[in-house]
Amino acid sequence: MSLTSRAGSELTPAELYAVLRLRVDVFVVEQECPYPELDGRDLAPSTRHLWATTRDGRLAGCLRVLADEDGVQRIGRVCTAGFARGTGAGGVLMRAAMEHIGDAVSVLDAQTYATGFYARFxxxxxxxxxxxxxxxHITMWRR
Known part of the structure; x- marks a missing residue:
């Protein structure tokens, strides 16, 4: 599995399409939550996208880190493709996000079933x- 990290302003159209497609597949279709996925923050230079790709080129998972106005780093849109669940892809992504964030205060809004996963970080x-x-959901902080 390979990991890619890019600022929103550095994404190619194909990369953005792949990330958005996975997020829609998981959050809108699989979880049956019609919501406005396109929130205007994906292409911001301060947004950091991380994604994991399998050896055969399939997108296994992704997340983004947003810089909130108060300096807090917000992790969001964390998702793993169905075929990659249980493979460690989510852990790879979260470790990379923590490396990017460093010691800065960070927050995320977790689906409650995943609180144990985020507690590991x-x-x-x-x-x-x-x-x-x-x-x-519940809000989770790392101060």
Whole structure:
């Protein structure tokens, strides 16, 4: 598996298409959550996209790191293709995101079933659970 990291302004059209397609396949189709996937932040120079690709060129997973206005680093759109779940692709992506973020304060909004996964990277749940698109979530911080 290979890992790629690019700023939003560095993405090629083919790379952006592949990332957006995986996110739509997982979040909109598989999880049945029609939501506005295109939020205007993917192409920002401050946005960092990370993705893992198999040896045969298939996109195994992706995530993005956003620089919020208050300096907090926000991890989001973390997803793994169905065929790659359980292979460690998510861990590879999160380790790379943590390396990119360093010691900066970071936050993510986790689907509650995944809190144990994010806890492995130092994230701690804060606040109450909430529903987003009918799926239980909780905000997790790494301070």
């Amino acid at each position: 130092g994230f701690v749940p804060e606040g109450e659970q909430y529903l987003e698109d009918g799926i239980p």
